Amino acid sequence: MIKKIVAKSLKKTGVLSSVAIRLVKITGKSKNAIHPKHLIKSEPSWYESEIKKTDEVLDIGCGVGQEAIKCAKLAKSVTGFDISNTNITIAKNLARENNLKNVKFFVHNAENKLPFSNKTFDKILIFDVIEHLKNREELIKEVKRVLGKNGKIFLLTDNPHTSWKNFQKSADLFYYSDTDHKYEYPKEEIIKLLKDNGFKITSIKPDTYDTPLKPFIDLVGGLSLSLYSQLSNWRKRMVLRRPSETTGFRIIAQSF
Numbered sequence: 001m002i003k004k005i006v007a008k009s010l011k012k013t014g015v016l017s018s019v020a021i022r023l024v025k026i027t028g029k030s031k032n033a034i035h036p037k038h039l040i041k042s043e044p045s046w047y048e049s050e051i052k053k054t055d056e057v058l059d060i061g062c063g064v065g066q067e068a069i070k071c072a073k074l075a076k077s078v079t080g081f082d083i084s085n086t087n088i089t090i091a092k093n094l095a096r097e098n099n100l101k102n103v104k105f106f107v108h109n110a111e112n113k114l115p116f117s118n119k120t121f122d123k124i125l126i127f128d129v130i131e132h133l134k135n136r137e138e139l140i141k142e143v144k145r146v147l148g149k150n151g152k153i154f155l156l157t158d159n160p161h162t163s164w165k166n167f168q169k170s171a172d173l174f175y176y177s178d179t180d181h182k183y184e185y186p187k188e189e190i191i192k193l194l195k196d197n198g199f200k201i202t203s204i205k206p207d208t209y210d211t212p213l214k215p216f217i218d219l220v221g222g223l224s225l226s227l228y229s230q231l232s233n234w235r236k237r238m239v240l241r242r243p244s245e246t247t248g249f250r251i252i253a254q255s256f
Contacts, residue, residue, distance in 0.1 A: 015215075015219055016216060017215050017218040017219075019219060020219045020221050021033050021036075021165070021207060021222070023222025023223060024036055024039065027222065030098070032090045032093060033078050034090065035218070035221075036081070036218065036222055036225060038066045039221075039225055040229040040232060041229075045067070045070060045196075046166070046250050047252065048071075050252065051071055051123060052074075052121065052122070053075065054076055055076055055122040057075045057078045057079070057125065058079050058080065058121040058123075059079070059080035059081075059124075060124060060139075061082055061083070061126065061132070062082045062105065063082055063087050064090040064094065064240045065080055065090065065091025065092075065094050065103075066094070067127060068103055068125075069091075069095060071103075071125070072098075072103035073100070074099045074177060075102070076102065077102045077103070077104075078103040079101065079106075079121075081105065082107065082108075083108070083109050083110065084092065084158055085107055091105040092232065101163075110129055110132075110133060111133055111135050111138075111139075117146070118145055119145075119146065119147065119149065121146055122148050122152075123152050123154070124146075124147055124151070124154070125154050127145065127155075127156040128156055128157070128248075130185075131157065131178065131181040131182065131183060131184050132178070134182055136193075140193060140194065140197045140199075141201065142166040144199070144255060147255045148219065149255065151254070151255045152253065152255070153252070153255075154250075154252055155194075155249075155250075155251040155253065156248055157185055157187075157190055157249055157251070158184040158247065159186075159207075159210070159246050159247060159248050160175070160185070161244075162245050163210075164210050164211065164212050165210070167255075177247065177248075187249060190251065194251070194253050198255060199253040199254065200254045200255075201251065202254055203251070203252040206246030206248075206250070207239070207246050207248040207249065208232070208235045208247050209236070209245055209246070210247045211235070211237035212227070217231045217232070217235075
């Protein structure tokens, strides 16, 4: 009985983030339906100091293009692709709104071979992508192929071993962060995957604090960005105190 109640509750909360995205547009916070996390003012992203003016950057699974647009303001050029036509349409709109000429977007499935020549890029972003794939190692091999000598990847991947996820797992419930996730790598496994495919880990840090309240916090963001910002900062402080409860890992790895 308890399992059914928890499962029903999880199903309901799973749609709250989607509602928050729609609310962002409905309430006039943005012309486009995007996650509220992209609208709060914050410190530079964890990887931005690594982006150089001469860099050719690739954003794999770019979503609505927010990270690609950040990079385009720092790098020589940026290419982003996503499997969703809707996301790419929004990304192109955002690029036009920011008057950026050095960023381009197109639709592509990361399960397939990357449509680029060897050693095309200096830096590659892979945020919340590999968990959605069946051909995960094949993508990492492709990333190695299209990355230039001593190039770097910035990988954000989910942590499957937080207390909240362990609780769901103990109740025989689906415990991954997204119902589309095929696999979430424990820290040791993602490190091994990268090392086995020609990468040296130069940095690995926690992302933000995992909590069952996350979908509700996202919903708050659709209504109040100031309150959402406060809650987001709370999660950042909490993960520093309890790094094992991180939602995921921010990894910088260099090709060799």
